[in-house]
Amino acid sequence: MEQPSSSQPASTPGVCLPSSLEQAKAHKLPSSAFYIPDFISEEEERVILDKIANAPKPRWKQLTHRRLQTWPSDLVKNTLIDAPLPQWLEEPVVSRLLSIPLSAPDGDVSIFTASPHHRPNHVLINEYPPGVGIMPHKDGAAYHPVVCTVSLGASLCLNLYRTKDDGTLDPSPAWRILQEPRSLLITRADLYTDYLHGIADIEKDEDLSAETIANWDLLRSRQDFESGSSQRQTRTSLTYRDVLKVSKLGNKLGMFLKR
Numbered sequence: 518m519e520q521p522s523s524s525q526p527a528s529t530p531g532v533c534l535p536s537s538l539e540q541a542k543a544h545k546l547p548s549s550a551f552y553i554p555d556f557i558s559e560e561e562e563r564v565i566l567d568k569i570a571n572a573p574k575p576r577w578k579q580l581t582h583r584r585l586q587t588w589p590s591d592l593v594k595n596t597l598i599d600a601p602l603p604q605w606l607e608e609p610v611v612s613r614l615l616s617i618p619l620s621a622p623d624g625d626v627s628i629f630t631a632s633p634h635h636r637p638n639h640v641l642i643n644e645y646p647p648g649v650g651i652m653p654h655k656d657g658a659a660y661h662p663v664v665c666t667v668s669l670g671a672s673l674c675l676n677l678y679r680t681k682d683d684g685t686l687d688p689s690p691a692w693r694i695l696q697e698p699r700s701l702l703i704t705r706a707d708l709y710t711d712y713l714h715g716i717a718d719i720e721k722d723e724d725l726s727a728e729t730i731a732n733w734d735l736l737r738s739r740q741d742f743e744s745g746s747s748q749r750q751t752r753t754s755l756t757y758r759d760v761l762k763v764s765k766l767g768n769k770l771g772m773f774l775k776r
């Protein structure tokens with residue numbers, strides 16, 4: 518039998534990766550944003566949700582409505598203490614992220630090739646019960662401007678906002694991106710620097726259609742949303758980024774203590 522010619526690992530049932538990010542481009546968005554609906558399988562989703570649920574209790578930071586975990590740790594003054602991500606956050610997500618070429622001719626250029634560490638080194642886990650979102654914000658100067666978000670558990674809309682000429686937020690979203698469970702969304706460049714993103718505090722996402730959703734053509738299950746609305750359920754997101762500043766201080770301290 519003929520062997521597969523690519524160096525990609527054997528394909529996982531339920532996972533469907535494009536041969537390059539070019540094919541996953543959300544063309545309605547201003548600069549490059551990419552959406553891959555079947556980035557992880559149902560089994561992989563279950564394993565990750567279990568790991569999150571079984572993390573030691575102090576791992577959770579409880580905000581008023583939302584709770585979150587940061588791996589390997591919180592940033593201190595925009596700096597990460599050098600430490601590896603746990604294996605369950607590395608595999609399968611990071612290797613899969615790095616395996617997808619940006620465009621077909623540049624087979625070895627990934628979305629993180631131009632980032633300082635050439636891979637994400639930090640994961641923020643946010644859990645949103647129905648009715649809970651996140652205020653419009655920018656992610657700031659700590660990270661390389663590439664954001665990879667894996668959605669787990671349920672669907673919701675991420676809104677992208679412009680600021681008006683007077684510097685205030687234009688409250689009606691410029692674009693809306695529907696994120697299905699097990700999907701990967703990549704935003705970068707001017708979407709990172711010039712626009713804000715947020716999730717509305719609502720129980721139901723409404724007015725869903727090809728006209729209103731920037732990634733409509735890329736969705737896995739358009740038929741689920743054809744009624745125009747989607748009831749929220751608990752949605753958990755994994756936000757993978759490359760923190761620019763990494764301190765080896767932890768190592769030095771460790772060596773000092775061992776002496």
Ligand SMILES: O=C(O)CCC(=O)C(=O)O
Nearest residue numbers: 641643651656666754756
């Ligand atoms: O959960 C998401 O998709 C967005 C999270 C986010 O924007 C953040 O934590 O900075």
Ligand SMILES: [Fe+2]
Nearest residue numbers: 654655656714
């Ligand atoms: Fe954010």
